[in-house]
Amino acid sequence: MCRHCQEDRYLFARDLCRRCFDQPDIRALYPVAPHGRRGVGRHNAPTPPAEPTDAAPGSAAKLQVLAARAAAGQALFHPRDECLEAPCPVVIEPVRVSVERDAA
Numbered sequence: 001m002c003r004h005c006q007e008d009r010y011l012f013a014r015d016l017c018r019r020c021f022d023q024p025d026i027r028a029l030y031p032v033a034p035h036g037r038r039g040v041g042r043h044n045a046p047t048p049p050a051e052p053t054d055a056a057p058g059s060a061a062k063l064q065v066l067a068a069r070a071a072a073g074q075a076l077f078h079p080r081d082e083c084l085e086a087p088c089p090v091v092i093e094p095v096r097v098s099v100e101r102d103a104a
């Protein structure tokens with residue numbers, strides 16, 4: 001049911017039927033629903049964060065930094081954020097394996 005005309009029509013956007021939505025004065029009475037404004041957005045380039053963080057990737061501190069940046073409308077990552085550059089403790093060496101087949 002349309003929020004404005006209360007008629008049982010297919011809803012277009014903002015819970016309005018297409019006929020009500022297409023009238024700017026009616027559309028202005030019903031602002032965009034909160035679920036339409038979540039997140040930083042992909043199409044509006046966010047401002048880069050002013051400072052890099054030394055919080056380790058995946059840590060609770062890094063998550064707090066990311067949440068603060070998102071709340072401020074900033075890009076989530078700074079080019080000089082701490083990253084995992086420690087050498088990998090596992091050494092992977094290639095091994096050649098040959099399979100000998102029985103002559104049948």
Ligand SMILES: [Zn+2]
Pocket residue numbers: 002003004005006007016017018019020021
């Ligand atoms: Zn309507």
